[in-house]
Amino acid sequence: MLAWIPGLPLAAFAVLILVGRRLGRASAWVSVAALASSAFLTLQLTPHVLDGQRLAVSWRWLSATDPAWFLGLAVDRLSWVMLVLVTVIGTLITIYSIGYMQDDARFSRFFAYLSLFCAAMLGLVMANHFVLLYACWELVGLCSYLLISFWFEKPEAARAGRKAFLTTRVGDTGLLIGILALWVTAGQLHLGRLEEIRTFFVLRDQTWWLTIISTLIFLGAVGKSAQIPLHVWLPDAMEGPTPVSALIHAATMVAAGVYLVARTLPLFTPESLRLVLWIGLATHLFAGTVALTMTDIKRVLAYSTISQLGLMMTALGLGAASSAMFHLSTHAFFKALLFMAAGSVIHATHRQDLRELGGLGRHLPWTRALFLIAALSMGGFPLLSGFWSKDAILLSAREHAPWLMWTLLGGAAVTAGYIFRLYLRCFHGSPVASGCGTPHDSPAVMILPMAALGLGAAFAGFAGPGVFHVHGGLDVPMLISSSVALSIGVTLAFAVGLKRRVLVPAVLRPLGTKLYRLAANKYYVDEAYQRWIIGPFLDATAWLSRFDRRIIDGAVDAAGLGGWRIGQWKERFDRVVIDGIVNGIALVTRSIGHVVRRAQTGVIHHYLFWVVAASVMLMLWIRAVSA
Amino acid sequence: MAPHPLLFTSCALVALGVYGILTRRNAIGILLAIELILNAASLNFILFGRWVGGVDGQAFAIFVIALAACEAAVGLAIIMGLYRTAKTVLADEVNLLKG
Numbered sequence: 001m002l003a004w005i006p007g008l009p010l011a012a013f014a015v016l017i018l019v020g021r022r023l024g025r026a027s028a029w030v031s032v033a034a035l036a037s038s039a040f041l042t043l044q045l046t047p048h049v050l051d052g053q054r055l056a057v058s059w060r061w062l063s064a065t066d067p068a069w070f071l072g073l074a075v076d077r078l079s080w081v082m083l084v085l086v087t088v089i090g091t092l093i094t095i096y097s098i099g100y101m102q103d104d105a106r107f108s109r110f111f112a113y114l115s116l117f118c119a120a121m122l123g124l125v126m127a128n129h130f131v132l133l134y135a136c137w138e139l140v141g142l143c144s145y146l147l148i149s150f151w152f153e154k155p156e157a158a159r160a161g162r163k164a165f166l167t168t169r170v171g172d173t174g175l176l177i178g179i180l181a182l183w184v185t186a187g188q189l190h191l192g193r194l195e196e197i198r199t200f201f202v203l204r205d206q207t208w209w210l211t212i213i214s215t216l217i218f219l220g221a222v223g224k225s226a227q228i229p230l231h232v233w234l235p236d237a238m239e240g241p242t243p244v245s246a247l248i249h250a251a252t253m254v255a256a257g258v259y260l261v262a263r264t265l266p267l268f269t270p271e272s273l274r275l276v277l278w279i280g281l282a283t284h285l286f287a288g289t290v291a292l293t294m295t296d297i298k299r300v301l302a303y304s305t306i307s308q309l310g311l312m313m314t315a316l317g318l319g320a321a322s323s324a325m326f327h328l329s330t331h332a333f334f335k336a337l338l339f340m341a342a343g344s345v346i347h348a349t350h351r352q353d354l355r356e357l358g359g360l361g362r363h364l365p366w367t368r369a370l371f372l373i374a375a376l377s378m379g380g381f382p383l384l385s386g387f388w389s390k391d392a393i394l395l396s397a398r399e400h401a402p403w404l405m406w407t408l409l410g411g412a413a414v415t416a417g418y419i420f421r422l423y424l425r426c427f428h429g430s431p432v433a434s435g436c437g438t439p440h441d442s443p444a445v446m447i448l449p450m451a452a453l454g455l456g457a458a459f460a461g462f463a464g465p466g467v468f469h470v471h472g473g474l475d476v477p478m479l480i481s482s483s484v485a486l487s488i489g490v491t492l493a494f495a496v497g498l499k500r501r502v503l504v505p506a507v508l509r510p511l512g513t514k515l516y517r518l519a520a521n522k523y524y525v526d527e528a529y530q531r532w533i534i535g536p537f538l539d540a541t542a543w544l545s546r547f548d549r550r551i552i553d554g555a556v557d558a559a560g561l562g563g564w565r566i567g568q569w570k571e572r573f574d575r576v577v578i579d580g581i582v583n584g585i586a587l588v589t590r591s592i593g594h595v596v597r598r599a600q601t602g603v604i605h606h607y608l609f610w611v612v613a614a615s616v617m618l619m620l621w622i623r624a625v626s627a
Numbered sequence: 628m629a630p631h632p633l634l635f636t637s638c639a640l641v642a643l644g645v646y647g648i649l650t651r652r653n654a655i656g657i658l659l660a661i662e663l664i665l666n667a668a669s670l671n672f673i674l675f676g677r678w679v680g681g682v683d684g685q686a687f688a689i690f691v692i693a694l695a696a697c698e699a700a701v702g703l704a705i706i707m708g709l710y711r712t713a714k715t716v717l718a719d720e721v722n723l724l725k726g
Contacts, residue, residue: 602722604657608648 020108171223178216225257242343277317283310359431388461416489
């Protein structure tokens with residue numbers, strides 16, 4: 001029964017990849033049906049999971065080892081949350097894609113990949129064993145590559161896919177080493193026995209092993225969840241189709257890292273948690289400021305996702321896994337909605353640069369309303385879902401240290417700032433002359449899934465106390481301070497982003513310009529990578545290639561030349577000596593034959609003469625001997 | 628022991644046969660000469676058979692006669708074949724065995 005949940009999308013993938021071409025338009029509905037059935041099955045598990053049960057199914061996988069390895073699927077509260085997100089949001093995004101991808105030449109292929117992506121993610125969150133988790137983890141990486149570079153005719157898309165794959169690869173290697181280290185030291189890779197593993201190390205006074213292993217696991221999460229310093233792939237991943245961005249940002253790819261840390265939280269020691277906290281916090285602030293300066297709609301959203309993932313990592317670093325998962329869930333709803341709305345804008349105008357957009361609110365009323373809901377939710381407008389989850393994290397931060405709470409409130413203001421800058425520049429202000437007529441709202445097949453997500457973005461927060469066991473009631477000081485942060489952000493977005501007021505005093509203006517330039521260039525991270533890592537790497541490969549060409553090829557060529565020379569010599573020997581002997585024998589035989597053949601006249605009398613003559617000679621000889 | 632007078636006869640027959648083989652141009656003539664040599668051999672078998680005793684010599688003589696008949700048949704057939712292909716029965720004009 002549990003195996004059906006990832007099994008159905010996997011089957012949809014198999015069907016679509018094999019006969020998708022023949023199915024044509026219907027292939028999308030295969031994908032939708034599979035995911036919707038998975039969602040249905042997941043929702044059926046709800047009462048059991050909320051009772052605190054852990055449903056599991058496993059089967060013997062490797063019987064040569066002792067004890068045998070059992071791989072299997074398990075659903076507890078944590079996985080169940082992820083299952084709901086992946087199946088429900090995945091279904092909605094797949095439906096939306098029907099509209100978005102309608103004219104694409106590789107229509108069915110797209111849905112095949114989407115199904116595989118969801119199947120891999122479902123397998124990942126249900127895996128009860130590190131090995132199965134890692135396999136699905138890599139499958140998720142593969143699917144992200146396939147989907148980001150789906151329009152591989154564009155060189156940027158192909159490059160973005162490769163970048164995503166290689167960058168996350170760095171983290172994956174860390175995860176793999178971590179898993180291997182865990183196997184070598186503890187000999188136990190079952191995800192349901194993490195507490196035992198922890199006890200094992202604590203009893204032997206080897207918690208430093210836990211620090212190493214959890215740091216390596218976190219490295220995997222850094223890659224997948226686009227944390228500093230491996231965040232560079234996510235903004236470039238915007239080259240993929242917009243539904244893919246929505247899926248990656250909301251339900252599948254980046255959620256995997258947060259889920260992994262939340263799942264393996266028992267392995268984390270205070271030291272590694274501090275690392276998680278600092279990386280998360282740095283990512284949150286760094287990406288937030290970059291998002292303020294981006295002009296591409298999707299890039300603003302990409303940096304916003306990085307920033308929000310940083311916030312989740314911060315919560316995980318505080319040990320507040322439930323708050324992190326809560327924010328992950330609400331974020332999934334409003335971020336998927338934001339992407340779909342952005343996709344709707346792009347679909348309507350064929351533009352995605354903020355400098356070329358404006359005043360769309362009149363033409364795209366539905367998109368605008370839904371975008372506003374998502375933006376308010378993200379900014380933390382009271383009682384919308386983002387408010388609840390952000391407050392849960394802020395409360396955890398307040399328990400930890402007040403300065404952290406104030407920093408995160410600053411981050412919240414930045415969040416509100418960039419998202420409302422985006423909203424205001426897109427839907428308000430003066431319309432920028434566009435060359436393609438009046439833009440129209442998207443078709444129902446795109447708007448309806450967005451509306452469903454809008455409900456989630458607005459009301460998912462009320463599930464917090466029930467599902468995530470986070471603090472339920474309203475904390476009034478927190479309500480006030482986060483509302484203030486939101487208002488500051490929105491006001492600044494209105495004044496600076498839309499009305500272009502210059503608020504910085506003249507004295508500080510050069511410094512402000514410098515800071516702006518720093519953020520607009522994404523803190524030169526890509527350039528640093530290019531200069532310090534990719535450049536030297538390419539130099540090294542060029543050097544190795546020269547080495548290969550000169551030394552190795554030289555040696556091979558010399559060996560070849562020597563062989564050729566020896567061969568030539570042997571050929572001469574063969575021709576002169578061996579052939580000479582053979583031909584000589586033949587020549588001798590031939591000349592003897594030439595002489596002897598004269599005796600064979602063919603005339604019978606000559607032969608008889610020789611017979612008689614020989615007989616006479618023989619007789620005479622016998623006579624001479626016997627005498 | 629004095630040789631039997633008929634041994635001279637067989638010697639003469641062999642000599643005549645060899646002479647005939649060597650001098651005759653006609654293949655049929657050569658065949659007849661061979662018959663002479665065979666008959667000389669038969670005569671020798673009988674003569675030495677008498678000297679040794681028993682009937683072995685005579686049996687061989689009869690065997691030789693039968694053989695000679697076969698040989699004549701085969702030989703004549705060859706000559707017929709020869710005539711068909713070479714249009715001649717003169718042995719010195721045929722040199723199929725020339726190397």
